[in-house]
Amino acid sequence: MQEHYQPSAVEPAAQTKWAEARIFNVAEDTSKPKYYCLSMFPYPSGKLHMGHVRNYTIGDVRSRFKLLNGFNVLQPMGWDAFGMPAENAAIDRKVAPAKWTYENIAYMRNQLKSLGFAIDWEREFATCTPEYYRWEQLFFTKLFQKGVIYRKNGTVNWDPVDQTVLANEQVIDGRGWRSGALVEKREIPMYYFKITDYAEQLLNDLEDLDWPEQVKTMQRNWIGKSRGMQVRFAVAEDSKAGLSGDYAEFLQVYTTRPDTLMGATYVAVAAEHPLAAAAAEANPGLQAFITECKAGSVAEADMAVMEKKGMPTGRYVVNPLNGERLEVWVANYVLWGYGDGAVMAVPAHDERDFEFANKYGLPVKQVIGQDGQSFDPREWQEWYGSKENTRLVNSGEFDGLDFQTAFDKIGAKLQSLNAGEPKTQYRLRDWGVSRQRYWGCPIPIIHCESCGDVPVPEQDLPVVLPENVVPDGSGSPLAKMPEFYQTVCPCCGKPAKRETDTMDTFMESSWYQFRYMSPKFSDGMVAPAAQAYWQQADQYIGGIEHAILHLLYARFFTKLMHEEGIVGVKEPFQSLLTQGMVLQATYYREPDGGKKQWFNPAEVDVQTDEKGRPVAAVLRADGLPVTIGGVEKMSKSKNNGVDPQQIIDAYGADTARLFMM
Ligand code: ANZ
Numbered sequence: 001m002q003e004h005y006q007p008s009a010v011e012p013a014a015q016t017k018w019a020e021a022r023i024f025n026v027a028e029d030t031s032k033p034k035y036y037c038l039s040m041f042p043y044p045s046g047k048l049h050m051g052h053v054r055n056y057t058i059g060d061v062r063s064r065f066k067l068l069n070g071f072n073v074l075q076p077m078g079w080d081a082f083g084m085p086a087e088n089a090a091i092d093r094k095v096a097p098a099k100w101t102y103e104n105i106a107y108m109r110n111q112l113k114s115l116g117f118a119i120d121w122e123r124e125f126a127t128c129t130p131e132y133y134r135w136e137q138l139f140f141t142k143l144f145q146k147g148v149i150y151r152k153n154g155t156v157n158w159d160p161v162d163q164t165v166l167a168n169e170q171v172i173d174g175r176g177w178r179s180g181a182l183v184e185k186r187e188i189p190m191y192y193f194k195i196t197d198y199a200e201q202l203l204n205d206l207e208d209l210d211w212p213e214q215v216k217t218m219q220r221n222w223i224g225k226s227r228g229m230q231v232r233f234a235v236a237e238d239s240k241a242g243l244s245g246d247y248a249e250f251l252q253v254y255t256t257r258p259d260t261l262m263g264a265t266y267v268a269v270a271a272e273h274p275l276a277a278a279a280a281e282a283n284p285g286l287q288a289f290i291t292e293c294k295a296g297s298v299a300e301a302d303m304a305v306m307e308k309k310g311m312p313t314g315r316y317v318v319n320p321l322n323g324e325r326l327e328v329w330v331a332n333y334v335l336w337g338y339g340d341g342a343v344m345a346v347p348a349h350d351e352r353d354f355e356f357a358n359k360y361g362l363p364v365k366q367v368i369g370q371d372g373q374s375f376d377p378r379e380w381q382e383w384y385g386s387k388e389n390t391r392l393v394n395s396g397e398f399d400g401l402d403f404q405t406a407f408d409k410i411g412a413k414l415q416s417l418n419a420g421e422p423k424t425q426y427r428l429r430d431w432g433v434s435r436q437r438y439w440g441c442p443i444p445i446i447h448c449e450s451c452g453d454v455p456v457p458e459q460d461l462p463v464v465l466p467e468n469v470v471p472d473g474s475g476s477p478l479a480k481m482p483e484f485y486q487t488v489c490p491c492c493g494k495p496a497k498r499e500t501d502t503m504d505t506f507m508e509s510s511w512y513q514f515r516y517m518s519p520k521f522s523d524g525m526v527a528p529a530a531q532a533y534w535q536q537a538d539q540y541i542g543g544i545e546h547a548i549l550h551l552l553y554a555r556f557f558t559k560l561m562h563e564e565g566i567v568g569v570k571e572p573f574q575s576l577l578t579q580g581m582v583l584q585a586t587y588y589r590e591p592d593g594g595k596k597q598w599f600n601p602a603e604v605d606v607q608t609d610e611k612g613r614p615v616a617a618v619l620r621a622d623g624l625p626v627t628i629g630g631v632e633k634m635s636k637s638k639n640n641g642v643d644p645q646q647i648i649d650a651y652g653a654d655t656a657r658l659f660m661m
Pocket residue numbers: 224226254255256257260333334335336337338339340341342343344345346349350385425
């Protein structure tokens with residue numbers, strides 16, 4: 001017997017024994033209760049980081065606990081293998097994304113195995129293989145035929161130098177990350193999922209999930225259901241030039257606060273609104289402003305922090321309640337894609353309008369009062385937008401009403417004037433899944449001049465992505481490969497062109513939870529018997545950064561698969577645990593006028609006070625001081641990662657696992 005614990009001898013011996021006895025390999029077994037424990041599968045970026053160790057150890061602890069309690073436990077592992085980092089690596093190192101990805105998988109699989117998790121490795125798959133994505137393509141063609149997927153123009157970021165579409169994160173200060181060229185907006189045809197048709201279901205079904213309340217709230221806010229009214233302001237007689245149809249008659253806005261209508265002091269429209277275009281005809285200054293607005297970011301996060309800017313149009317509309325003339329402005333904070341692309345601005349009670357009105361010297365008219373509190377028209381106070389314990393003021397016949405009564409009465413009045421009606425609105429947009437990238441699942445559509453967009457017939461699937469391609473960062477490689485895109489139309493047999501866009505990689509992670517149930521099934525996404533047994537993941541574990549998009553898309557896909565009769569459940573993950581961030585100290589130097597330089601904690605010697613708090617730090621290499629930054633999320637960008645492999649090598653996997661718990 002060794003005096004000291006020797007992890008490098010003990011752990012592999014135990015792991016080999018488990019593997020030989022196949023103790024973590026499971027099959028459907030109705031004699032035992034089942035437990036499906038799923039951890040978010042990794043992107044094969046190169047090597048494991050501490051976030052992975054934490055995520056998978058939590059899953060493993062639960063799995064083993066259930067195993068020891070007599071459950072038939074499924075704990076699978078696989079690879080979310082498509083995505084941009086492989087293309088970036090290809091550009092940097094001139095190696096094919098496929099090769100890079102498969103090598104990373106091989107390395108990380110060994111790392112995961114050395115951690116000794118109770119994983120059924122016989123179920124492993126990578127989403128970049130045709131055996132996986134062929135079912136996604138088949139599903140795509142079915143949904144396209146059903147109309148759940150449709151094609152329309154969407155706006156993308158276009159890099160005029162690299163001749164390529166950029167993802168939002170590749171646009172830095174309005175310029176392409178590689179070329180530095182000013183990014184342009186372009187309209188190109190793309191495929192969209194009608195996720196908006198499922199907004200209500202996605203919202204309601206949250207109720208029955210054992211998920212953290214915080215995550216449910218994030219999903220609710222993302223779906224963003226609001227009850228309000230469409231209100232129509234008549235276009236003033238002197239303001240109709242250049243407008244036609246309904247637009248010449250009235251300007252329609254969407255509001256959640258019809259109770260504040262008497263406080264509207266101007267109306268604002270998005271740069272894309274026809275009224276803006278009409279007013280700009282004879283106004284070059286306004287035209288220039290509209291162009292500027294359209295070039296800007298459309299990301300909602302950017303909109304929220306952006307400086308509010310606007311210009312008057314010189315056009316007027318009439319308030320349907322009191323006949324007041326209100327000037328129409330073009331404002332960059334009004335989104336064309338939401339509601340009617342126009343707002344009735346109530347600066348006294350809406351913070352965005354308040355900021356805008358103060359900036360441009362527009363009137364502020366109070367119509368809501370709270371217990372005789374005085375109103376300061378320069379500084380925003382919480383209660384200005386409040387719906388609770390408030391009464392209408394300065395609103396004529398509606399004075400004294402509380403929020404709900406005012407909402408209903410003004411609503412009824414507008415309806416009787418044919419100037420508005422109730423409207424429920426969702427913030428959620430349809431899901432655009434086309435990506436002008438190489439390393440993704442090919443969209444299985446053929447474009448024929450006579451027949452239009454034709455889905456690839458089932459017997460011709462999968463459309464295989466060629467794996468020996470090394471992208472160079474300019475344009476989409478598939479669009480430059482006639483051997484890929486030249487084909488014939490499945491309907492008429494004439495020469496036709498294959499779609500060269502690939503799918504958003506959120507597609508693959510939207511149904512992998514079911515694929516694990518029968519990973520080798522060769523007749524569809526999931527074997528019905530396996531799904532009937534495993535149902536859904538009992539426990540899902542992963543990072544909070546996926547609280548919105550991934551979880552929403554996986555829930556949406558499950559509903560679509562349920563409708564198609566592929567699965568018998570409507571939700572993929574019954575219980576959710578978000579594991580939190582792994583943190584670590586940061587150290588840096590900031591050379592004059594230079595970029596911050598971050599030092600890994602392993603390269604730094606730290607002095608602490610009697611309470612163990614760091615007070616000074618020096619870089620071991622040169623003995624000179626470094627600045628102590630905060631404790632932050634472990635990440636490459638702050639160079640504060642600790643490599644789990646070093647801990648495993650020195651102290652063993654059990655130590656690493658226990659420490660992370
Ligand atoms: C007047 C008003 C007064 C508003 C007030 C709010 C407070 P949610 O709840 O998120 O749906 N709005 C409408 N369309 C818009 C657009 N295309 N771009 C930017 N803002 C828009 O938000 C609805 C509110 O957002 C609407 O109610 C409208 O401003 C604004 F004290 O109308 B409100």
